[in-house]
Amino acid sequence: MLNKNVETFIGCDKEYDDAKTVLFGVPFDSTTSFRPGTRFASKAMRGDSFGIETYSPYQDKDLEATAVFDAGDLDLPFGNTERVLSEIEAFTTKLLSDGKKPVMIGGEHLVTLGAVRAVSAKYPDLHVIHFDAHTDLRQDYLGEPLSHATVLRRVWDILGDGRIYQFGIRSGEKHEFDFASRHTRMHKFGFAGLEEAVRELQGKPVYFTLDLDVLDPSIFPGTGTPEAGGATFNELLKAVLALRGLNLVGCDVVELSPVYDQSGVSTAVACKILREILLVTEAK
Numbered sequence: 661m662l663n664k665n666v667e668t669f670i671g672c673d674k675e676y677d678d679a680k681t682v683l684f685g686v687p688f689d690s691t692t693s694f695r696p697g698t699r700f701a702s703k704a705m706r707g708d709s710f711g712i713e714t715y716s717p718y719q720d721k722d723l724e725a726t727a728v729f730d731a732g733d734l735d736l737p738f739g740n741t742e743r744v745l746s747e748i749e750a751f752t753t754k755l756l757s758d759g760k761k762p763v764m765i766g767g768e769h770l771v772t773l774g775a776v777r778a779v780s781a782k783y784p785d786l787h788v789i790h791f792d793a794h795t796d797l798r799q800d801y802l803g804e805p806l807s808h809a810t811v812l813r814r815v816w817d818i819l820g821d822g823r824i825y826q827f828g829i830r831s832g833e834k835h836e837f838d839f840a841s842r843h844t845r846m847h848k849f850g851f852a853g854l855e856e857a858v859r860e861l862q863g864k865p866v867y868f869t870l871d872l873d874v875l876d877p878s879i880f881p882g883t884g885t886p887e888a889g890g891a892t893f894n895e896l897l898k899a900v901l902a903l904r905g906l907n908l909v910g911c912d913v914v915e916l917s918p919v920y921d922q923s924g925v926s927t928a929v930a931c932k933i934l935r936e937i938l939l940v941t942e943a944k
Contacts, residue, residue, distance in 0.1 A: 668730035671714035671723025679729035682760045686767040691807040695884040697917035702765040704918040748774025766914030769808040783865035792871035793887035795832030828874035851899040868911045882926025
């Protein structure tokens with residue numbers, strides 16, 4: 661008998677009822693301000709994930725030994741950003757109510773807001789760790805409060821002061837950096853201070869959002885807003901592994917735009933980092 665051919669991220673083919681972690685894609689890039697294309701990230705990553713192994717020599721763990729279910733991509737409407745966010749929130753809420761840990765593939769960075777709305781409702785003491793090249797702290801972008809350039813400001817609207825830890829930031833308007841100096845815990849240019857942050861956050865619920873443009877574009881050109889001066893792959897990997905032991909209650913990986921790197925290297929980098937994040941989230 662033939663079965664349906666359903667493409668999943670490598671090693672993420674467990675049954676939903678047995679899964680501790682649920683991976684899902686959000687193909688949305690309608691507020692992208694420079695180069696669109698992140699809506700194709702989750703599809704590209706699923707296909708190219710079979711170019712890597714399920715086993716991580718960095719963690720001595722294997723995705724085959726974990727309980728991860730790949731739920732596929734959400735069906736999202738075009739032209740209605742708030743409805744998209746509401747659907748992400750509703751789906752994430754269902755996962756949480758079923759006792760699952762959500763891990764989301766974007767999509768542009770605004771998708772994080774939908775997930776954080778759901779996760780913060782379950783965990784009122786939620787904190788966010790944010791790796792990115794950009795501040796994402798504008799009040800609005802060209803008059804629009806819902807944008808990938810405003811997403812962390814909207815997250816701050818929910819969480820308030822001192823609960824957003826930002827790393828790798830090297831681009832933004834002056835007023836965003838001024839805002840961060842008063843309201844978030846920003847660490848510019850790299851990951852200095854991450855170990856201290858991890859110590860501070862022990863026992864607290866943490867949502868981790870990774871904008872892949874934190875990487876230098878010489879390593880990761882496949883993104884909508886490349887920004888010189890970023891991390892190497894090994895620096896990012898070390899930072900992700902430093903999160904082991906935290907109470908990670910949700911994660912996302914955003915801003916891969918595969919069309920801008922026809923070599924496939926950026927997608928391969930994104931796949932390997934996602935593998936490591938899934939293994940880190942399964943550690944607790």
